[in-house]
Amino acid sequence: VPPDGAPFPPGRYKPPATETNPALEDPTPDYMNLLGMVFSMCGLMLKLKWCAWIAVYCSFISFANSRSSEDTKQMMSSFMLSISAVVMSYLQNPQPMSPPW
Amino acid sequence: MKNLYIFIAVLFIPWSFSLAKYDEFEDGDDIMEYDDNDFAEFEDVSEETVTESPQKIITTEDDEEEATVELEGQDENQEDFDDTDTQEGDTESEPYDDEEFEGYEEKPDASHSKNKDPITIVNVPAHLQNSWESYYMEILMVTGLLAYIMNYIIGKNKNNRLAHAWFNVHRELLESNFALVGDDGTNKEATSTGKLNQENEHIYNLWCSGRVCCEGMLIQLKFLKRQDLLNVLARMMRPASDQVQIKVTMNDEDMDTYVFAVGTRKALVRLQKEMQDLSEFCSDKPKSGAKYGLPDSLAILSEMGEVTEGMMDAKMIHFLTHYADKIESVQFSDQFSGPKLMQEEGQLTKLPETKKTLLFTFNVPGSGNTSPKDMESLLPLMSMVIYSIDKAKKFRLNREGKQKADKNRARVEENFLKLTHVQRQEAAQSRREEKKRAEKERIMNEEDPEKQRRLEEAALRREQKKLEKKQMKMKQIKVKAM
Numbered sequence: 001v002p003p004d005g006a007p008f009p010p011g012r013y014k015p016p017a018t019e020t021n022p023a024l025e026d027p028t029p030d031y032m033n034l035l036g037m038v039f040s041m042c043g044l045m046l047k048l049k050w051c052a053w054i055a056v057y058c059s060f061i062s063f064a065n066s067r068s069s070e071d072t073k074q075m076m077s078s079f080m081l082s083i084s085a086v087v088m089s090y091l092q093n094p095q096p097m098s099p100p101w
Numbered sequence: 102m103k104n105l106y107i108f109i110a111v112l113f114i115p116w117s118f119s120l121a122k123y124d125e126f127e128d129g130d131d132i133m134e135y136d137d138n139d140f141a142e143f144e145d146v147s148e149e150t151v152t153e154s155p156q157k158i159i160t161t162e163d164d165e166e167e168a169t170v171e172l173e174g175q176d177e178n179q180e181d182f183d184d185t186d187t188q189e190g191d192t193e194s195e196p197y198d199d200e201e202f203e204g205y206e207e208k209p210d211a212s213h214s215k216n217k218d219p220i221t222i223v224n225v226p227a228h229l230q231n232s233w234e235s236y237y238m239e240i241l242m243v244t245g246l247l248a249y250i251m252n253y254i255i256g257k258n259k260n261n262r263l264a265h266a267w268f269n270v271h272r273e274l275l276e277s278n279f280a281l282v283g284d285d286g287t288n289k290e291a292t293s294t295g296k297l298n299q300e301n302e303h304i305y306n307l308w309c310s311g312r313v314c315c316e317g318m319l320i321q322l323k324f325l326k327r328q329d330l331l332n333v334l335a336r337m338m339r340p341a342s343d344q345v346q347i348k349v350t351m352n353d354e355d356m357d358t359y360v361f362a363v364g365t366r367k368a369l370v371r372l373q374k375e376m377q378d379l380s381e382f383c384s385d386k387p388k389s390g391a392k393y394g395l396p397d398s399l400a401i402l403s404e405m406g407e408v409t410e411g412m413m414d415a416k417m418i419h420f421l422t423h424y425a426d427k428i429e430s431v432q433f434s435d436q437f438s439g440p441k442l443m444q445e446e447g448q449l450t451k452l453p454e455t456k457k458t459l460l461f462t463f464n465v466p467g468s469g470n471t472s473p474k475d476m477e478s479l480l481p482l483m484s485m486v487i488y489s490i491d492k493a494k495k496f497r498l499n500r501e502g503k504q505k506a507d508k509n510r511a512r513v514e515e516n517f518l519k520l521t522h523v524q525r526q527e528a529a530q531s532r533r534e535e536k537k538r539a540e541k542e543r544i545m546n547e548e549d550p551e552k553q554r555r556l557e558e559a560a561l562r563r564e565q566k567k568l569e570k571k572q573m574k575m576k577q578i579k580v581k582a583m
Contacts, residue, residue, distance in 0.1 A: 064249075064253050064302070064330075068299065
């Protein structure tokens, strides 16, 4: 009930597209997704363990920053790819990772 | 039989040893050779071959591990010899029968004497150590991941609690002012959901509508990304605060034409650069609000002095002074179209659509370390928003002001048209060419020769008509000029 006392018109109830272009807002999840895939491919092809681990981190970060409208399939596929990169690197070479120093 | 067992034991230990290192056997041929040798050894039950096999296995491996495997292989062999002997209950004091292992004896002795002199302690590769400690980097990584997941859950829950605390505090005020509180656009009918709409783990929306003068109000609770550990760490270096953004869309008839903004100096400078309307209509730098009794931290951007005078009434000044620390920016604009769009040349042919809008950005106190209780302090700011809506409706420019405002808008439009004139001409030209090309293609593609002729004639006629029209126009212009 509006305080004016004046009759209120049946206003526009539908919310507008909350952001006309959500991609403009924050590109982090997309970048992280892409980075994750690149790193996991590097890890698989070049058999670099640290690449694979970074890929796992990237896919986690992408998931944390994702919008609710984002496709879960994309998230899951990047996540699975990074996990498979880690697993494959260890199957091929069970040696532990050596620190860079 | 005993001999056979011992042969097998001798063979299997180094064989399984080398199998553990897959990467050594990259070349398929090596494996084949090795297998052949292995089976060959079984067939040929001679001691020489038995003794040679450990050596052979060793030589196919990498140089690095040769020494260690040799040593260890030798050790293992001897140990296992002992073991098998004891298992089988061999009561002989010697580890093995001298008669049976003639050839073998020599070799170990020979290599043993070789190894006696330079006793080199070789580092056993980490993965052969069989201890978890060697995998400390992996454990670190997994711990990091777990920490990230924990932070995600904790951050998500905190944001959720803050959002609901805000909503609970403001619910009453909103419900008394708006008929519709909360709508996510999915229902066909317009019914209040009475709930926040979660867009993200850190952004919550609320749409309110059904009030005089405004079409609707969109409230966005833009919290910090507490669910992302990277962001949390970045914030430790650069503190930031949660924000509440309120966008009120006014009805066309309920707001006069003016552009006005007040807020922190930093925010206004940034907005002036970014926002289309502020950059076009408010050309001066943000002025200090001290003239009106505002604290130094706040500045004013306005289209003309009259608007500032009209806006800064007692109640508004009261709001602004009391809650200056929480106000980031307040923008009233009839030409609001969002931030400046970066468009490529040739694409900008129309002015962006504008809407009469009131924009408010408030900072939640606590600068990151907010608790649900802090949300109560934002309630008066919502009252300010409601008051501003009514004020914007009531405030009308006088005749002079209106003239100035209209002139400004006409000027902006003219500038825009001039800029895009060339582009629009080019666009029209290209459109015409496209049409001609399409026509020609159609004519070419027509299989029937008769139809082709007819279409060509039709096209010719159309062009002639156009030429005639142009000539007529030129004649008319000439006549008028005369």
